[in-house]
Amino acid sequence: MLAMNYRGPFRVRADQKPYPEILHPNDAIVRVTRSCICGSDLHLYHGLVPDTRVGSTFGHEFIGVVEEVGPSVENVKVGDTVLVPFNIACGKCAFCKQELYGNCHESNPEATAVGGIFGYSHTAGGFDGGQAEYVRVPYADVGPTVIPDWMDPDDAVLLTDVVPTGYQAAEMGGIKKGDTVVVFGAGPVGIMAAKCSWLFGAARVIVIDHLEYRLDFVRKYAQCEAYNFKSLEDPVLFLKKTTDWLGADVCIDAVGGDAAGSAMQTITGRKLMLQAGSATALHWAINSVKKGGIVSIVGVYGPTDNLVPIGNVVNKGITIRANQASVKRLLPRLIEQIKEGRLNPKEIISHRVPLEEISDAYHIFSAKLDNCIKPILIPPLARV
Numbered sequence: 001m002l003a004m005n006y007r008g009p010f011r012v013r014a015d016q017k018p019y020p021e022i023l024h025p026n027d028a029i030v031r032v033t034r035s036c037i038c039g040s041d042l043h044l045y046h047g048l049v050p051d052t053r054v055g056s057t058f059g060h061e062f063i064g065v066v067e068e069v070g071p072s073v074e075n076v077k078v079g080d081t082v083l084v085p086f087n088i089a090c091g092k093c094a095f096c097k098q099e100l101y102g103n104c105h106e107s108n109p110e111a112t113a114v115g116g117i118f119g120y121s122h123t124a125g126g127f128d129g130g131q132a133e134y135v136r137v138p139y140a141d142v143g144p145t146v147i148p149d150w151m152d153p154d155d156a157v158l159l160t161d162v163v164p165t166g167y168q169a170a171e172m173g174g175i176k177k178g179d180t181v182v183v184f185g186a187g188p189v190g191i192m193a194a195k196c197s198w199l200f201g202a203a204r205v206i207v208i209d210h211l212e213y214r215l216d217f218v219r220k221y222a223q224c225e226a227y228n229f230k231s232l233e234d235p236v237l238f239l240k241k242t243t244d245w246l247g248a249d250v251c252i253d254a255v256g257g258d259a260a261g262s263a264m265q266t267i268t269g270r271k272l273m274l275q276a277g278s279a280t281a282l283h284w285a286i287n288s289v290k291k292g293g294i295v296s297i298v299g300v301y302g303p304t305d306n307l308v309p310i311g312n313v314v315n316k317g318i319t320i321r322a323n324q325a326s327v328k329r330l331l332p333r334l335i336e337q338i339k340e341g342r343l344n345p346k347e348i349i350s351h352r353v354p355l356e357e358i359s360d361a362y363h364i365f366s367a368k369l370d371n372c373i374k375p376i377l378i379p380p381l382a383r384v
Ligand SMILES: NC(=O)c1ccc[n+]([C@@H]2O[C@H](COP(=O)([O-])OP(=O)(O)OC[C@H]3O[C@@H](n4cnc5c(N)ncnc54)[C@H](O)[C@@H]3O)[C@@H](O)[C@H]2O)c1
Pocket: 038, 039, 040, 041, 042, 043, 161, 162, 165, 184, 185, 186, 187, 188, 189, 190, 208, 209, 210, 211, 214, 229, 254, 255, 256, 257, 258, 259, 260, 261, 280, 281, 297, 298, 299, 300, 301, 323, 324, 325, 373
């Protein structure tokens, strides 16, 4: 089958790989009809994630048709069209029982932090992902969810990660009616976090990035204010000034370890890898939230350490909340939001690329070329 094949940092291509097999009675094989490239894949592509092995297939955002099921699978059947959350979760451990599906204790037993994630290095369990024609889906009774008939597949594929992650970013911010929310990052996740902040009662939503085309997009899509940090002398000072010198009630880091904006952070975090990515956006979030405020982190950082102003966290009495999104927990209410027309995720899709041209798609998305916001990949079988 055709699948994305990682060859090393900045080198990916589409290759023939063996068709996946059922390895456990609760596995399913899904024929992929659409998959996405995520900002999280860029951390892999840039070589920032430990134990990303040559020959692996990325892709944790995909939908498709169930082709085969193991003998114990009861909740989906061959022929079902399903969306598959990016978290691989057993559904039974102490963490899954608390609906912390991103922190499952069984799907990635080698790690104590993150659970299994499709196509996200051996740090996240070593599972092959869905940027392929077919993918093995473990715990098929837990994750895969049948896509409602009325739902557009382009919306469905964004429910596997981007929409729940943006929504959870806003939810973890504990936004109260009348709050001012600052979102760092106008990528797909930040765009969705800005959009969802209104659903929680925000009175003012401000987005910070340095890509003008994304700032233009988010202004229209999420009806918010948006500023280019390159044209601000000091983004923290600007945010304080525009909030009566108090700071925002809630700051959301939707950037993670690939952040730009500080030479020191970029050199130590992205070039020399002395820390687990550049923590510039997180730094700004901590410094521009008000005393007693909440910083919500969905931007991804590696497992080691980062340089952040922890003293300011203590002295300002900030609450920090963070996690991988718990997709399964959020799906019922997000499906409802799409049905009611309050969320229209597919509008963020900017590129539709044949799976064969995956190396171009990675390059365009990584280098932010051609006004790229969210690329989706279509395998050959899904085009006939
Ligand atoms: N927690 C989760 O469950 C989860 C799920 C999906 C993605 N993520 C993470 O969310 C982050 C964003 O994902 P994405 O798909 O939107 O990625 P993306 O790369 O498309 O977007 C990141 C944006 O941040 C901007 N940026 C860079 N430095 C900045 C700074 N200092 N301040 C403000 N903006 C800055 C970039 O210009 C870019 O537009 C990534 O770290 C990704 O790994 C987390």
